[in-house]
Amino acid sequence: MAKDGIGDEFDLIARYFAPLAAGAPGALGLTDDAAIVDLAQGERLVAAADALVAGIHFLADDPPGDIAAKIVRVNLSDLAAMGARPVGMLMTAVFPRDVTADWLEAFAQGLKADIEAFASPLIGGDTVAGDGPLTLSLTALGAVPLDKVLTRSGAKAGDGIYVSGTVGDGALGLIAAGGGIAGLGAEARDYLIGRYRVPRPRLDLGIRLLDVGNAAIDVSDGLLADLGHICDCSGAGARIRVASIPLSAAARAAVSADSGLWPKILGGGDDYELLFTVPADRTGAVSDIAAALGLDLSRIGEVTAGEGIEVEDAQDFGLELLDPGYRHFR
Amino acid sequence: MAKDGIGDEFDLIARYFAPLAAGAPGALGLTDDAAIVDLAQGERLVAAADALVAGIHFLADDPPGDIAAKIVRVNLSDLAAMGARPVGMLMTAVFPRDVTADWLEAFAQGLKADIEAFASPLIGGDTVAGDGPLTLSLTALGAVPLDKVLTRSGAKAGDGIYVSGTVGDGALGLIAAGGGIAGLGAEARDYLIGRYRVPRPRLDLGIRLLDVGNAAIDVSDGLLADLGHICDCSGAGARIRVASIPLSAAARAAVSADSGLWPKILGGGDDYELLFTVPADRTGAVSDIAAALGLDLSRIGEVTAGEGIEVEDAQDFGLELLDPGYRHFR
Known part of the structure; x- marks a missing residue:
């Protein structure tokens, strides 16, 4: 185990992130290679991905729960612009090597609050310990009705x-x-x-x-x-x-x-x-x-x-x- | 325009990455907030995400085409382990600020070769110019038959x-x-x-x-x-x-x-x-x-x-x- 009790990558996922997959059976407890995503009848999938980097999109000393909320919400905002309902999220995180258990706990709590608020479970991802700034990437999966779509390209003169x-x-x-x-x-x-x-x-x-x-x-x-x-x-x-x-x-x-x-x-x-x-x-x-x-x-x-x-x-x-x-x- | 002719984020996406969405109408030319993904009848979606960081998962001076191939292939490998066929990918990339047009061109060529080889178009993502190491995150979307799944959890004594x-x-x-x-x-x-x-x-x-x-x-x-x-x-x-x-x-x-x-x-x-x-x-x-x-x-x-x-x-x-x-x- 590491000096601050975080443990290795597997411990970290099991402790902080696997609980966030609760309620999403297709996430397979974040233990498998990939997650299974089922839509409702008559729905089609939409997907969006955005990355946030400390010092560019947020400040490194922002509250960890706010950082978690931001990576979730900027991506859910892309689903909103397509008229989609969220169905799940995959997140990769490059944490600084000196990340603490307290920081991770607060970050995971922030994720949990938004996962519940937006009914969008964490279904997969990856964690890395790196030397650069905290870098988060999230793919948000959503569903829209088969016969409807809202895009950037439909504006008409007079609207x-x-x-x-x-x-x-x-x-x-x-x-x-x-x-x-x-x-x-x-x-x-x-x-x-x-x-x-x-x-x-x-x-x-x-x-x-x-x-x-x-x-x-x-x-x-x-x-x-x-x-x-x-x-x-x-x-x-x-x-x-x-x-x-x-x-x-x-x-x-x-x-x-x-x-x-x-x-x-x-x-x-x-x-x-x-x-x-x-x-x-x-x-x-x-x-x-x-x-x-x-x-x-x-x-x-x-x-x-x-x-x-x-x-x-x-x-x-x-x-x-x-x-x-x-x-x-x- | 930037000193080396790369231009801004939108120019970069239009020049290097939008062509990689060709053949995927749901990618909307990478111009929209999210991509639309349609599966065949009788299929369900699987999704996997992995990140690669220069100096950890590859060497910063590896050939850019090889780096592109690696971020694609480690993720497609996760789909392979689930028995899925690839249907598309979303990639976020944090490039060093001094990335050159030549490097990006070679990276995009590497992506293009694999997109074609594996029939897995780039349907979305994000690019950022950052101060840290090159950091790539990719979500691979795949499809499996509704009634079949291959996971880590099915091994039985005697297998x-x-x-x-x-x-x-x-x-x-x-x-x-x-x-x-x-x-x-x-x-x-x-x-x-x-x-x-x-x-x-x-x-x-x-x-x-x-x-x-x-x-x-x-x-x-x-x-x-x-x-x-x-x-x-x-x-x-x-x-x-x-x-x-x-x-x-x-x-x-x-x-x-x-x-x-x-x-x-x-x-x-x-x-x-x-x-x-x-x-x-x-x-x-x-x-x-x-x-x-x-x-x-x-x-x-x-x-x-x-x-x-x-x-x-x-x-x-x-x-x-x-x-x-x-x-x-x-």
Whole structure:
């Protein structure tokens, strides 16, 4: 056994991760080479994979339970954007060699809470002890009805463009976590940091949009960048208004204190809200969904027949030059 | 664009990885949040995920095409052990920030060759530029017939224990790559290094074992460790003979030059051969499969009603003290 009582790879899986497969017989207790996944009649599988690296997507000293929640939720957010219900997850983790039993315990507890909250068991994966930063990769498996699918490519000119919840909190939270927003109160700061650390995948919304939306994406690269993905994939353009973008009270306080933060609202990403388009004759259904879920769904513009994204009131917010989103290799 | 012409994350995916999704309409050209996976009638999904880290599972200066082949093949090997046919893969990659276009091109070519060889398209994933070692994580999706499954847990006392191909090459190849086998000829050295770098997943064998085998696993942790997994999961013991373990000519030359390498044959892992058990009344079917596939299938022992693994002739090979397999956190 290792010095801190973690044991070897097999002990670690048995102690911390195998219990997370409870309730998923196809996971075979995480003891086999692969897991078996059964869907319901009339369903088809969707799959998404995202990686998170300490120092890039989260801070190494973030609470371990929050890190666990983030790797789960950014992936479930991709399922949400396809209108899928989660059916299971496979996770590979490269832990630093000096990881402690306490850290692993808190990480596993965070996983467990989300596995239960989202009914998405851990069905497989791999653990490695490495010399680099904590690196997590997760594949989320989900199911959609055979005859329905929500993609980025279905937007049509005339569709209304909507976004759930509030936008910009993730990017501002990252700045706030670095201590960088002068004049922001502690409560607003904590709210924004929480939004950055622990996204809320809009799974119920995605499922309801299967019957209502023409296209959807989750806001991970940034509102403008993600809207750009919808436009590119749909062969359409878009017109939006900054004044219509829904902001949290904390984000409003932040941009009031420093109007130079506006570009982060539109370009910063990490919000994991759903951005979606709805044809004009289904506008009423959007209100119904908002009421049913108790979730704000804000209309921020329209899909156009043109190319590119026009921001109608960009000048009012000092937004002439916008970064179209965080791009790793730039 | 970055200094070396790679561009940003989206350019990188479009240039190197999106072409690898060709022929998989459900991959949506790698432009969407998640991929759609359709199985054939009467099939169920299996899924496996493994991560590889430079400096641990491969050497950072290994040829990029070999690294691509290894991350694909170690995962397809897990599908092989379940008797599954591959249907697609999701890969997340954390590349060093100074990765070059030439390296990525060779890596993508290696992926492409295996995607075609194994009919397993790349249907999703994520790329990140990081400060740590190259870290790859892959989830392999496969399909098995609804009414059949091959697991680690089905071994029964009296079953013959078989292994495909030859054992020990992977572990000796790692040592050889580090320059560590004195008196070994260049040809044998190259053969062993090739076996370490580029495993051969035994997919055809796994599919045929669905009707013949009681239990199967791929040899990744080491022959004894993986046999131990079968015994643990099956509630059985095993008796094997070292003299029956199939060695390549190169491995035979290596242990002749240095008999101290014998523990690496049984404990070293990285062979990705299938270790499986077959009831006595189906012994003939093993010969038929070996002939049909042109693949050696060697009987190395028997499943017992006891506990633990007895190595009958351990003393003859100086194997009193065996490491039960590579364990990351030890």
